[in-house]
Amino acid sequence: MDLKEKIKIHLDQIKLLKGVENAVLSQRDGNPIQSSGVWFSKDEIFNVCSATSAIFNVGTHLHPNDLKYILIEGNKGKILIAPLVNSIHQSLNKILEQQMNIKENNNEFFIAITAQPNVNLGGIFLQTNECLKKIKTSLITSGESFKPPLIQFSNQKIQNIIQGFNLKDNEEINLKISPFSLSFSEKVALELKNVLNDFYLMIPELNFAFITIEGGFIASKMLKNNNITYNSLDKISAMSYSVFQTANRCSWLLKKMSTENILFESENSFQFINGLGKAIFSTEIEKSKQKLGLIRLIMPQFLKKINNLIKTASEIQDFKNIDIKKLLGNLIIK
């Protein structure tokens, strides 16, 4: 039995769990390895794997060494993205490092599981533990490398990859984007700040919170963790915004739904990214005292207020009166 057949058996076992619709295994760079579901086109396979790879890599960037999983939720379902991490694999990890010079190999492979909206994916993840162990053992002992090409796959390679995927027919999706401008008055900016302050009063274990609007611009922010600088917060905001956009694309490809929120769970914290039309609200909260369910209960009232304020800002736009020359003078680039 070859490697792909072995993995397929375990993925099919995962798919048999109640509520699970599809399970896709990829190498960290997004190279598709195997899946258990039905696919509509080869582009869909590659798009889903590269999009989940982008999301996964941002996850490991934002939460290095301790990312447990990423949960994407929409009205029609859930997508769970998780690294194949297991303590029993320490000796196998050493083999992987010696054979293929792959370090930090806990994040070398990841699985994306799609499920119906009402299932508890955490529970499913626990039930799949045994299958994931066996998959990782098979991957490591195979000695195969799953690196993607530098620029593009050859047609032969594409054929080899999609052989393991159940392909149905073709579908094209069009995606249009636009430039964007928004002006935040002092009043709206102050009100946004007040909402973040109120949120902090409710959840004091907060590391940071920010509101990022279309394009990845921070509209308001709050920083309570001394280990994070405002510059880092710009980066976290850019990554969070881009990851939300990509998750949206991924949700559409896999479930024909929009993403409502994303949760990154690591050993010590929860990071939430909530969609607000074309904006996002993101916050990171220490796990020590806070319960996930309680945070989820508190969140909607704040999201509603933020959403209303962003709408207000969008309605009062008057760029004609902005005198750039006066505001910036002669700009000195140094």
Added chain:
Amino acid sequence: MIFDYQNKTISIKVVYYGPAMSGKTTTLKFLFSYFNKEEELESIENTMGRTLFFDFGVLQFSGSEWNLKFLLYSATGQDFYAVTRPSTLTGVDGIIFVADSQNDYLEYNLKSWNELKSLFGLELYEIPIIIAFNKYDLNQIESSDEKNFIEKIEINKFEYINIEKTIALTGKGVINSFKKLIAFIFPQLTVISN
């Protein structure tokens, strides 16, 4: 672009876009090192060292009353990660299209350009763009592919477009491209080098 009255800051978004291995990340790295901000550039790259999602960094300059903040991105050029490019381009205020000026790269440059066009549609004609023909030092004679590229993209249809020759490895033309783009985005400003 956003105008933040509370922090007296104008933020704008610039994306370095172009085909795989044309020098987008190298260009951005030079730009940040020029301003002594190398450490500020963050990359989401794959295990082969290629940009998997994007590179990102912030450069901020002080104006007379307000500050000007640039959110600078480079999109991934690898076809394999094409699905992530639209999210990097969302809300962009200006694009530096890093083309590979070596002979025989016309097809890759055009493919990347056409993707940009399909993503923005007619709105692309209104976005400030600098075409940076990178690696021009690698050609013995002036590349005919550059001329072909300019002809094929119908440059006359664009409202704000300019061409610059660059060598990202040495930084030649990199700062100029950046300044030209600022001048397109804010034609009212006088940009002074120091």
